[in-house]
Amino acid sequence: MTPSKFILLLPLLAFLAGCDSSNDSDESNTTSNAASSSATDTETTLENINATNGWAYVNLASKSIVQSSDTWHIAFNATSTMTNTDTVTNAIIASQSDFYSDGSANSSVFTNATASSELEHLTATYDLTDSSYTFATDTLTTAINSGTTKWANYNSTTRAYDANSDAWWVIRNSTADAFAKLNATSISYTDYDSTTHQVSGVSISLNFYIQSATDSGFSTAVTTWSPSSTSDSGAFIKCYDIDSTAEVDCSADGWDIKADIDYNSYKFNLLLNSGVSGSGSAGASTSYDANGVNAIASGSDINSRSFVTDTMSNVYTDDATQWYEYNLTNQHKIWPNYRVYAVKVANDATYLMQITNYYNTTDGTTGRYISIRYHAVE
Numbered sequence: 001m002t003p004s005k006f007i008l009l010l011p012l013l014a015f016l017a018g019c020d021s022s023n024d025s026d027e028s029n030t031t032s033n034a035a036s037s038s039a040t041d042t043e044t045t046l047e048n049i050n051a052t053n054g055w056a057y058v059n060l061a062s063k064s065i066v067q068s069s070d071t072w073h074i075a076f077n078a079t080s081t082m083t084n085t086d087t088v089t090n091a092i093i094a095s096q097s098d099f100y101s102d103g104s105a106n107s108s109v110f111t112n113a114t115a116s117s118e119l120e121h122l123t124a125t126y127d128l129t130d131s132s133y134t135f136a137t138d139t140l141t142t143a144i145n146s147g148t149t150k151w152a153n154y155n156s157t158t159r160a161y162d163a164n165s166d167a168w169w170v171i172r173n174s175t176a177d178a179f180a181k182l183n184a185t186s187i188s189y190t191d192y193d194s195t196t197h198q199v200s201g202v203s204i205s206l207n208f209y210i211q212s213a214t215d216s217g218f219s220t221a222v223t224t225w226s227p228s229s230t231s232d233s234g235a236f237i238k239c240y241d242i243d244s245t246a247e248v249d250c251s252a253d254g255w256d257i258k259a260d261i262d263y264n265s266y267k268f269n270l271l272l273n274s275g276v277s278g279s280g281s282a283g284a285s286t287s288y289d290a291n292g293v294n295a296i297a298s299g300s301d302i303n304s305r306s307f308v309t310d311t312m313s314n315v316y317t318d319d320a321t322q323w324y325e326y327n328l329t330n331q332h333k334i335w336p337n338y339r340v341y342a343v344k345v346a347n348d349a350t351y352l353m354q355i356t357n358y359y360n361t362t363d364g365t366t367g368r369y370i371s372i373r374y375h376a377v378e
Contacts, residue, residue: 037063042123043375047361051076052368054279060343060351060374073345076370079324079334079358081316082138082276087346089135090314092321093128094121094340105325110335115356115373118338122354122373128342135344138312142277143284144169144182144270146308151184152268161268163187163204168293172307173242173256174273174280179299180242181209181218182257182284184270189263190231202236202263203228206270210242217298227259235262256282275309283307315341316355323355334358334367342377349376 035049035056044063049056056065057072066072074083083090096118099109126133144151151169155162163184171182183206190201205226211218223245227238239255241248248255255278258271273280285302296302315321323341324334336356344350353374360369 035065039063043373045371045373047357047369047371049076049370049372050368051078051370055082055276056370058372060345060353061348073343074353078368079317079326080276080312081314081323081355082312083314083343085137085140087348089137089344089346090316091128091133091135091342091344092315092339093126093133093342093352094124095321096121096337096339099325099337105328105335105337107328110325110328110337113338115338118354118356119373121338121340122352122375124340126340126342126352126377128350128377133342135342136314138314140269140276140310140312142269142310143272143275143308144171146284147287149287151270152187161187161263161266166289168288168290170285170288170293170296170299170302171242171257171272172281172283172299174254174278174282175213175243176281176283176304177213178215178243179211179218180223181293181296183207183293185224187263187268189234198264199234201229201231202234202261204259204261206240206257206259208242208245210245211299212243218296227261229261234264235267237261253279256280271310276312277310283309324358343374351376 036047038045046058046063049058049065055068055075055077057068057070057075059066059071060073072084073088074081099106149164149167151164151167152161153164163186165183165185167183169182171180173179184204185207186205188203189199192199203226205224208223208225209218209220210223225240225247227236227247229236237250237258237260239248239250239258241254242256250258255273258277260269260271261267271277272282272284274282285306316323321339323339324336326334328335336358338354338356341353342350343353351374353372355370355372357371358367360366361371
């Protein structure tokens with residue numbers, strides 16, 4: 001499964017980069033990319049998972065770092081975490097309530113806790129059939145659609161989906177040097193089966209007004225992209241590069257926007273090459289109406305921090321259950337809370353897991369090198 005199917009808390013990444021005691025741009029050059037693995041009779045430990053430059057994918061069964069195209073269960077990118085939505089559900093098992101007082105982090109408990117002192121919570125016995133443990137898949141929030149305005153709306157009268165042609169976004173390309181005003185104009189299909197209530201021959205149309213890397217403002221000429229499925233299918237995944245104004249291979253690095261459409265499953269995702277969906281630096285503004293978008297002369301007029309990425313929400317990143325706290329005792333660093341999570345793999349094992357460290361164990365200061373420990377349960 002590709003990363004485009006997976007969220008998170010990525011707006012924190014750029015800020016945390018400046019908070020690491022070493023420069024992130026040097027980390028991959030000075031520290032090994034290879035995670036170290038060890039195991040006891042009770043648990044496996046993976047140390048120094050290199051999450052400094054994009055997603056690092058972990059196969060818990062093989063106890064190894066793998067590629068996104070391989071079988072993987074959980075992935076890390078700085079403090080962000082996502083799991084494979086095709087095969088994995090997650091739950092929080094031990095919330096470490098003593099680390100918090102009235103919802104606020106107890107600095108004394110955090111700063112005195114160690115991996116050794118908190119191991120007992122991982123090795124404790126839990127009844128995972130208890131109804132208080134709620135297993136769920138990650139939830140994707142796309143940058144285009146992140147607010148209340150959607151680009152595709154269900155029409156209860158026609159019982160079909162329509163493009164919201166009143167809504168506009170400004171998107172940034174994957175290399176962060178070009179922009180486009182984006183507006184969806186149509187969603188259609190050619191065939192409808194009244195017995196199965198399935199459609200086929202699905203297509204959408206998106207209009208772009210592009211500002212290339214050498215332009216000072218948006219073009220007044222429209223560029224249209226109309227990706228479609230085959231005549232016998234209601235689904236397709238297609239990618240587009242606004243720089244070349246061409247449909248491109250989604251497996252290549254240069255795509256900017258991806259249409260991941262499955263009409264019959266009510267999936268209308270426009271994904272960007274960044275965040276949980278790709279390795280680039282694409283982003284999207286908030287939505288605008290026609291008057292609002294017309295007032296924007298250049299993509300550079302929008303604050304770069306206003307461009308958001310596709311994210312995943314899960315027990316590792318949600319505020320109430322996240323695995324860490326930041327800036328305790330006025331120290332700009334990450335502190336783990338040693339919460340215990342259950343990672344349930346379909347047709348396979350369930351693992352109990354703790355995230356124990358954000359810093360490289362060789363120097364204790366280089367950030368974005370994640371350590372985890374875990375064990376399988378019956």
